[in-house]
Amino acid sequence: MRTSFGFNEKLIFHNNRGQSLEISVTSPFFLQSADGIDSLENEFYNVKNYNEDGTNIKGSSVRERNIVVGGQLRRQDKDINRQKLIRFFNPKHRFTLEYTNGDITRFIDCRVEKSPVVSKHIWPEFMISFLCPNPWWYKEEQKYEIAMWVAAFEFELEIDDGGDGIEMGYREPNNVVNVFNDSDTASPLRIQFKAIGSVVNPYIKVVDTGRIVKIDATLKGGDVVTVNTKRGDEYAILERNGTEINYFNYLSYDSDIQLSVDVGDNLIRYDAAEFVSNLEVSIYFTPQFVGV
Structure with missing residues (x-):
């Protein structure tokens, strides 16, 4: 899990209705953590023969990617932004996540796996879970x-x-x-x-x-x-x-x-x-x- 982000790093979500929402250290939706943006998980297809130590790997494939984003709402307009966050990440919509860091830009298509859970603290915390069927990040054609x-x-x-x-x-x-x-x-x-x-x-x-x-x-x-x-x-x-x-x-x-x-x-x-x-x-x- 990544828990430290620079000022140039941004997670910008675009939905299929033409709307966008930024989560970063400079956004009203403060970025605290992001799990799953860096690594992929391999799934092996094994065969084990009788009386044989270990297994034989016959093949493998990369599994779908899960991304879990955690953050915090700033105190200013926290109630308005809470509703904005919940409404934007509608599980019925499709999303493209754009990651930017200076000159680097990458994209990945995703769906909301679990809609935002937002606490009602003085500094409300939120967590959103996404599923990316195609686990590979991509850039422009x-x-x-x-x-x-x-x-x-x-x-x-x-x-x-x-x-x-x-x-x-x-x-x-x-x-x-x-x-x-x-x-x-x-x-x-x-x-x-x-x-x-x-x-x-x-x-x-x-x-x-x-x-x-x-x-x-x-x-x-x-x-x-x-x-x-x-x-x-x-x-x-x-x-x-x-x-x-x-x-x-x-x-x-x-x-x-x-x-x-x-x-x-x-x-x-x-x-x-x-x-x-x-x-x-x-x-x-x-x-x-x-x-x-």
């Missing part, structure tokens, strides 16, 4: 572009006497990008396929593993298909002429809807069955961390 056009038109302008015209831009010749994941675990992806003309069956593939996400369809110019592989929020959506269409059924049978990038280097290639020159691809991933 990172973006990598594989297929794109590069601007080539600049001043001072020189026109070739040979009559070859003016090059306004050129297509990036490389169809492979190295997505470097500098976090603590494999991270899910958000993949965006953009068609600037007709494209047949566009896909991306992780070079080392062969894992793939492929659209079994022909995209028209202007179409954008976004595929999200975040656990619990998997989707494929087509944006066409300002309308969003569920495109999940157009993923190929061998697509990995939980495709992720491992820690370190990940070579990812894009291609299409036809008209690959009309395809632009952007890859987004969210780095994840053990603690803050």
Whole structure:
């Protein structure tokens, strides 16, 4: 349990109604303790054989994270803030916890496990318990572009006497990008396929593993298909002429809807069955961390 906090450290809770509440040493909701923000708990799957000492570990997974925040209401407006605290942490709402400390910012999604218990002392103390189904802290998305056009038109302008015209831009010749994941675990992806003309069956593939996400369809110019592989929020959506269409059924049978990038280097290639020159691809991933 952490019981000492600096002036730059803040726990800012955002709910799904667009409201926020800060708990820190400078807030009316004074931060005294936070349990569970630093460490993760591993769960082992063991097999014990007859007449064998100990057990054999066959696998493991990280358990959901429990965070318990304790604090104190300052005497000024304590009754108003008591009601504000209780109403804000409604168990029916969804929350994102934002941790900040100077230049470091991390997020984690959570739900209220036990709504605030607030004493009625002169300096009222409170305690709130949260459950984080995905136990990893994360930061803002990172973006990598594989297929794109590069601007080539600049001043001072020189026109070739040979009559070859003016090059306004050129297509990036490389169809492979190295997505470097500098976090603590494999991270899910958000993949965006953009068609600037007709494209047949566009896909991306992780070079080392062969894992793939492929659209079994022909995209028209202007179409954008976004595929999200975040656990619990998997989707494929087509944006066409300002309308969003569920495109999940157009993923190929061998697509990995939980495709992720491992820690370190990940070579990812894009291609299409036809008209690959009309395809632009952007890859987004969210780095994840053990603690803050």
